[in-house]
Amino acid sequence: MNNSVKPDASAAVSPGSNSQSPVAGHFSHLAFWQAMGPFLVFAATVLTVSLVNPAFLGGTGIAIVTGAAASILLVALGQAMVLHIGSIDLSNAAIALLGAILMAMALPTFGIAGLIAVLVAVTFFGAVNGAIVAYCQVPSFALTLGMLGIFEAAALVTSGSETIYVTKNRELVTVLYHYRLAGVPLTFWMGVVVALLYWALLRFTSVGQGLTAIGKNEAGAIFAAVRTGWLKVLAFAISGFTAGLAGITIVAQAGSASASGLGSDLLLPGIAAALVGGTAISGGLTNPVSVIFGALTVAFVPIAVQAIGISAQAQSLVYGIFIIVVVVLTTTRSRDEIIK
Amino acid sequence: MTITIPPVVRLTDIGCTFGSVSAIKSVSLEIQRGEVVGLVGENGAGKSTIIKILAGIIPPSKGRIEINGIICSFRGPKDAFKAGIGVVHQEQSLFTNLTVAENIDQHRSGADWMSRIGLQRWSRVNRDATAALQKVGVKLDPKTYVRELSFIDRQMVEIARAVCIDPAVGGTPLVVLDEPTAILEPEETAVLEREIRNLKQFASVIFISHRLDEVLRICDRVIVMRSGEFILDKPSKDVTREELFSAMAGRHSQESQKGHARSPKADVAAIEVRELTRRGQYRNVSFAALPGQIVALVGSNGSGSDSVMRAMFGAEPHDGGEIKVDGRRVAGWSIPRAVKAGLAYVPAERKIEGMIGGFSAAHNVAMVHPGEAAIGPIRLPHLRRKVAQSWFNRLDVHPNNVVQPLVYFSGGNQQKVVLAKWLNSKHMKVFLLDHPLRGLDAGASETVNAQIRQACDSGAAVVLIPDTIEEALDLADKIIVLRDGEVSARYDMTIDSNLSVQDVLEKMV
Numbered sequence: 001m002n003n004s005v006k007p008d009a010s011a012a013v014s015p016g017s018n019s020q021s022p023v024a025g026h027f028s029h030l031a032f033w034q035a036m037g038p039f040l041v042f043a044a045t046v047l048t049v050s051l052v053n054p055a056f057l058g059g060t061g062i063a064i065v066t067g068a069a070a071s072i073l074l075v076a077l078g079q080a081m082v083l084h085i086g087s088i089d090l091s092n093a094a095i096a097l098l099g100a101i102l103m104a105m106a107l108p109t110f111g112i113a114g115l116i117a118v119l120v121a122v123t124f125f126g127a128v129n130g131a132i133v134a135y136c137q138v139p140s141f142a143l144t145l146g147m148l149g150i151f152e153a154a155a156l157v158t159s160g161s162e163t164i165y166v167t168k169n170r171e172l173v174t175v176l177y178h179y180r181l182a183g184v185p186l187t188f189w190m191g192v193v194v195a196l197l198y199w200a201l202l203r204f205t206s207v208g209q210g211l212t213a214i215g216k217n218e219a220g221a222i223f224a225a226v227r228t229g230w231l232k233v234l235a236f237a238i239s240g241f242t243a244g245l246a247g248i249t250i251v252a253q254a255g256s257a258s259a260s261g262l263g264s265d266l267l268l269p270g271i272a273a274a275l276v277g278g279t280a281i282s283g284g285l286t287n288p289v290s291v292i293f294g295a296l297t298v299a300f301v302p303i304a305v306q307a308i309g310i311s312a313q314a315q316s317l318v319y320g321i322f323i324i325v326v327v328v329l330t331t332t333r334s335r336d337e338i339i340k
Numbered sequence: 341m342t343i344t345i346p347p348v349v350r351l352t353d354i355g356c357t358f359g360s361v362s363a364i365k366s367v368s369l370e371i372q373r374g375e376v377v378g379l380v381g382e383n384g385a386g387k388s389t390i391i392k393i394l395a396g397i398i399p400p401s402k403g404r405i406e407i408n409g410i411i412c413s414f415r416g417p418k419d420a421f422k423a424g425i426g427v428v429h430q431e432q433s434l435f436t437n438l439t440v441a442e443n444i445d446q447h448r449s450g451a452d453w454m455s456r457i458g459l460q461r462w463s464r465v466n467r468d469a470t471a472a473l474q475k476v477g478v479k480l481d482p483k484t485y486v487r488e489l490s491f492i493d494r495q496m497v498e499i500a501r502a503v504c505i506d507p508a509v510g511g512t513p514l515v516v517l518d519e520p521t522a523i524l525e526p527e528e529t530a531v532l533e534r535e536i537r538n539l540k541q542f543a544s545v546i547f548i549s550h551r552l553d554e555v556l557r558i559c560d561r562v563i564v565m566r567s568g569e570f571i572l573d574k575p576s577k578d579v580t581r582e583e584l585f586s587a588m589a590g591r592h593s594q595e596s597q598k599g600h601a602r603s604p605k606a607d608v609a610a611i612e613v614r615e616l617t618r619r620g621q622y623r624n625v626s627f628a629a630l631p632g633q634i635v636a637l638v639g640s641n642g643s644g645s646d647s648v649m650r651a652m653f654g655a656e657p658h659d660g661g662e663i664k665v666d667g668r669r670v671a672g673w674s675i676p677r678a679v680k681a682g683l684a685y686v687p688a689e690r691k692i693e694g695m696i697g698g699f700s701a702a703h704n705v706a707m708v709h710p711g712e713a714a715i716g717p718i719r720l721p722h723l724r725r726k727v728a729q730s731w732f733n734r735l736d737v738h739p740n741n742v743v744q745p746l747v748y749f750s751g752g753n754q755q756k757v758v759l760a761k762w763l764n765s766k767h768m769k770v771f772l773l774d775h776p777l778r779g780l781d782a783g784a785s786e787t788v789n790a791q792i793r794q795a796c797d798s799g800a801a802v803v804l805i806p807d808t809i810e811e812a813l814d815l816a817d818k819i820i821v822l823r824d825g826e827v828s829a830r831y832d833m834t835i836d837s838n839l840s841v842q843d844v845l846e847k848m849v
Contacts, residue, residue, distance in 0.1 A: 206710075206717045209703065216698035223655065223693045224707045224761070225679035284698050 038277045038293040041326050045297060049304040056307045063180060066188040069299035070177075070249045071096070071263055073191035073292060075270035076277065077198060078126075078242030080291050083274055084202070085214045085235045086283025087133060087140035092243040093267035094151035095122050099247030100257035101159045107251070108168035115173070119244040125151070126240020130233035140236075148267070155259040163258035170255055177252040187249040191292065194242060198288040211235060215283030273298040276326045297326060346409030347372050348512045348544040349394070354403030356389050356568075363389040364568040366403070373512045376536060376545040378559030378576070380552065381588055382752075382781035386568040387548055388430075391518055394546075395427040396420030408511030421447045424513040426502025428520055430779070434486045434494055434501075441469035441482035444501045472504030473497075477538055491641050492528035495520055499535060503543060515539055516546045519779065521554060525640035526809060526845060533558055550781055551808070552581045564588050585782060606631045608667045610801035611652060611683070611770045616661035621647040622825035624661070627818070629770065629801035634792070636804045636812035639822035640848055645805050646688065648822075649772050652803070653685040654678040665770070679708060682769030684762035686776050688805070690751070694758045697747030701737070701757050702728035704746050709765035731760035735787055752784025759791050771795050771802045778807055789815065809841045821847040 049056055075093050082089040099122045106114025129147055133140045166173070176186040202208035210231045213221035221228055250263035257263070277294025279286045301322050305315045349371040356364040364386045371377055381387050392398045393405070396414030405412045407423045414420045420427075434443050445465045469482035478496045486494060502515045517536070521529045536558055539545055549555050555562055556576050564572035564587040572579070572587040609628035616625045622644030629635040637645040650656040652663055654673040662669050665681050678685075687693040695704050702721075705728040706713045713724035728742040735756040737749070746754055755776065762768060773792065777785045792815065796802045806812045812819050813833075821829040821844060829847040831839055 203721070204719055206714065206719055209707070209719055213696050213699065213707070217692070217696045219689075219693050220696040222675060223685065223687055224696070225676045227676055 035287065035290070037329060038287075038290040038297070041276070041329060042293040042297045042300070045300060045304060049300075049307055053307045053309075056304075062183050063185060065296065065300050065303060066184045067177060067253060068303070069295045070185065070187035070191050071246045071253070071266055072269045072273050072299050073188065073295035074194065074242050074246035074249060075266045076273035076291050076295050076298075077191065077194055077288055078239035078246075079270050080274040080277065080279045080286045080288060081198060081211070081235050081238045081242070082140070083215075083279050083281055084283060084286035085211055085232060086218065087232070087235070088144065088271075088281070089126075089129065089140065089236060089239045090144040090267065091129060091147035091151055092126070092144075092239045093246075093263075093265075093270055094148050094155065095125050095240055096243040096246040096250065096266055097257070097259065097263050098122070098125075098151050098155040098158070099244040100250040100263055101155050101164055101259065103173070103247055103251050104164040104166050104257040105158070107166045107170070107172065111169050111172060115248065118247070119241060122244035122247070123237050123241040126243070127233050127237035129240070130236025133236065134229040134232035152259070159257070159259050161259060163256050163261060165256045166251060173248055173252040174255050175252075176248065187252050190245060190249070191295070194245065195288040195292050198238075202286065202288070207231065207234070212284055215285070217284075269298050272323050272327075276323065298323070345373065346406070348375075348408060348514050350404075350406040350409075352404040352406070354390075354393065354400045354405070356386075356393060356398065357401045362401075362568055364393075364400075367568075367570050368403075369563070369570070371514065371544050371546070373544060374540045374542075375561065376540060376547060376559045378555035378562040379546055379548045379565065380550070380555055380562065380584060381565035382783055385565040385588070385781075387565055388518070389568075390565075391427060391516055391546075391548070394420065394425055394514070394516060396425075407514070418447065424511060425516065426504075426513060427516040428495070428498040428502050428518060430518045432491075432494055432498065434497060436487035437485065439483050439485055440473070440480055440489070440497050441466045443486055443497055444469040444472050444482070444504055446501065468504065469500070472500040475503055475542075476500045476535060492524060492531055495524065495528075495532065496535070499539075503539065513543045514546065515543050516548075518548045519550065520547075521549055521551065525848075526841075527640060527848065529554070550779070550785075552584050555584075556581060588782065609664065610666060611803065612664040612667075613648065613652060614662050614664065616648060616651060616658055616663065618644075618647060618651065618656070618658045618660075622822070625822070625825075625827055626661075627820045627827070627830070629803050629818075631769070631799045631801050632796055633817045634796055634802040634804060634815050635818045635820060636806055636816035637820050637822060638806065638809060638812050638844055638848065642824070643822040643848070644825035645822045646774055649685070649774055649803065649805060652678075652770075653683055653772055655685070682765070682767050683772065684765070684768050684770065685772040686755075686758055686762065686774060688775040688778060690754060690758060690778070691747075695746050695754060695761075698745055700743045701732070701746050701749065702742040704757050705731055705742075705760045705764060707761050709762070711764050711766075727764065728760070731757075731764065735760060735791070751779045752781055752787075755780055755784060755788060759788060763791060763795060768795060768800045771800045773802065774805045775807050776804070777811065809844045812844070813839060813841065819844065823848055 075096055078092050079089055099118050102118045102121065103115055106118055110117065129144055132138050132143055176190065179186050181189055202212060210221065210226040213224065213226050214228050214231060218228060246263070246266065251257055254262040273295040274291055275281065275294070276297050277287070277291035279291065301319055302315065305318050310318055347370040349369065351367060351369040353366050353368055354364060355362060355366045367390070379387050379390070389398070393400045396417045396419050399414070407425065412419070412423050414423070442465065445468060466482045473480055473482065476496060476499050478500065480493060480497070486497065489497065499515065503513060520532060524532060536545055536547065547555065547559055556579070559576050561573070561575050562579055562584065563570050564584060566588060607630065610631045612628035614626045617623050625648050627635060637648065639645040647656060651658045654675045654677060663673060664670065670677070691697060696707070702725045706724045710719060710724065711727050713720050713727050725742050732740055732742055737753045737756050746757055749757065762771065771792070776788055776792070780788065792802055792804070804815065806815070817833050819831040819833065820827055833839070
């Protein structure tokens with residue numbers, strides 16, 4: 001986001017500078033869409049569904065959608081930070097689930113301290129990913145694909161393939177799901193706060209500027225004295241940490257954790273949410289605030305498909321087509337750019 | 341009976357607009373068989389647009405293109421190629437992971453059914469490539485990979501690719517050379533000049549360059565473009581360099597102020613390399629630059645000068661010898677450390693290493709030394725724009741829009757931003773510049789040179805790899821000549837003040 005121009009800023013520039021090139025005009029149009037696209041797509045989806053089925057959004061509809069979106073949002077935010085430097089983290093959903101299992105095991109004995117210890121551990125897992133990518137120069141796709149398997153196995157082993165119920169201190173986390181602020185569970189608000197923090201990090205700090213520089217042009221960043229190695233470690237550590245927070249939302253919602261239960265299929269929705277939120281898979285263009293709407297859209301569409309009354313068999317088909325169309329609409333690109 | 345041969349190219353009333361901006365207003369042009377036409381103009385004058393229209397990359401908004409008497413409307417580069425127009429673009433456009441022959445044959449892919457389904461008759465590909473190479477008089481094995489070739493050889497392959505066109509309708513091919521000499525070293529340029537004279541025998545040539553002397557030497561006719569119009573079109577022998585310059589810029593050339601009155605500000609070298617060695621690159625290179633001094637490293641491609649400079653900036657390792665900053669030997673040298681010690685580096689590969697194109701110009705200016713736009717690790721966007729704006733005013737950057745991504749600026753304006761990035765530090769100690777004027781027009785070059793001098797006057801030591809030897813003679817206090825990785829000559833301009841280009845050239849080859 002810190003690279004982009006807010007629509008109002010570019011609008012303020014246009015009348016004053018008469019030497020504006022046509023590319024610049026094209027660019028401010030893009031900047032507007034980049035900032036607003038994901039929100040508009042979500043708003044349009046909600047509008048469509050409430051027109052077809054007005055009863056849907058009444059009552060607990062919002063709570064259900066945002067509750068389901070919370071874990072997707074957190075995984076997507078971590079993913080977006082890694083995508084921002086031009087890498088990908090295929091292991092972060094597995095880290096989230098492993099984190100959830102460890103938390104469910106640690107909560108009865110250690111309470112809050114257990115949660116914090118697990119958060120530290122998952123942040124470290126992420127940092128290990130980053131260190132291997134940065135210093136052993138392993139492509140992130142290959143490395144995290146391997147790590148995905150390792151963390152999944154770790155989740156199975158630590159849980160003994162069983163559901164771990166939080167027998168004591170359960171209310172410490174379940175309150176996050178059950179307590180609602182403006183009809184929205186705290187788990188989702190946690191995601192919103194994290195998104196705002198990451199947005200500020202990218203926009204207002206030297207660290208954020210360095211991360212963006214790596215995503216846009218790594219060679220250029222190196223020659224501008226950006227410490228690319230440790231910033232890569234940081235991006236993956238952020239992904240691990242945020243996955244840990246997603247683990248909290250899983251336990252908060254289910255009151256338990258298991259290797260095949262709630263939260264075991266977050267990887268692809270997480271990537272989809274980051275992309276629908278306008279994140280470029282090639283790096284350098286991430287707006288964590290837009291990812292909020294990306295996650296909402298991704299969580300909302302399966303529910304919406306049911307609400308409109310599309311038959312169960314066709315649901316994934318509609319979901320798939322929708323995601324493709326939305327990514328076409330929200331991905332920021334310029335005409336001369338090459339998309340791989 | 342006399343048959344009038346139509347001109348190779350006839351452009352009638354060609355115009356090209358992007359949105360509300362007209363890049364080319366209305367130009368007409370005829371090029372005869374065997375003619376070499378020089379096209380000059382500042383960056384943004386519309387030269388590239390003309391070339392892109394001829395190459396079929398962009399369609400003109402109006403006007404008529406006739407090639408060898410046939411009216412053409414190109415739907416893509418392939419159509420232009422078929423009509424007999426071969427373009428050697430400014431940036432090298434060869435596929436380095438393919439062989440010479442594959443590159444030369446590139447435009448033919450899909451010409452017959454076999455290649456359309458992905459099959460190649462290698463004997464034909466190699467035979468055609470050999471013929472094309474012979475036509476331009478270069479001895480190269482068509483089966484070598486392009487990555488193994490030197491710059492000049494690559495340029496020759498590009499030319500071979502451009503001339504292996506056999507216009508489908510017969511007639512004379514047109515070869516367009518868009519700044520072919522920008523990345524070549526002086527002795528390579530000589531080879532290219534010979535090549536262009538050879539091309540005249542069977543083709544017409546459009547030659548684009550920023551080096552006016554070169555244009556006057558090579559071309560039969562020179563056309564000056566400014567703001568999308570042809571404002572001068574004369575035979576080379578009837579026009580002077582000064583006339584070209586004032587036509588291009590709309591003002592008179594400022595005679596280069598020789599700045600040899602400079603005196604070093606201190607006697608401890610700001611930067612010194614001693615016996616610096618990297619196996620396979622350079623050996624025992626030693627020199628020093630005092631504060632307030634400009635040292636030029638001169639050498640052809642492969643002389644190792646660029647590697648030495650990168651080692652000084654901590655961007656490449658070295659095997660032996662030492663680097664001293666302010667008289668102190670550095671250890672564990674890296675780019676972040678070098679920058680912290682007050683070094684700055686403008687790389688030759690501007691778009692890849694020198695800048696972050698997707699970032700706004702303001703971000704690029706404040707990238708390394710944010711100045712007042714930073715409070716500790718916090719960055720303040722509005723102050724960043726202010727800092728950038730002050731540099732935009734000082735260096736006259738166009739368009740005057742600091743939030744526009746840098747990639748949308750022209751080369752000269754990009755380079756000004758790259759300079760601003762380093763000049764925004766108040767403590768610059770050493771300024772390393774690798775080909776800072778590459779691809780820049782006269783106006784931008786003047787701005788850049790003035791900033792280099794100013795940095796020097798305010799106490800920085802400047803180490804410069806110039807584009808041309810003239811540039812070194814104009815700017816430098818000391819010249820270090822490198823040949824095959826070793827220092828072959830050193831000149832102190834206060835003593836050797838009547839050094840000539842020829843003297844230096846002799847030490848280079």
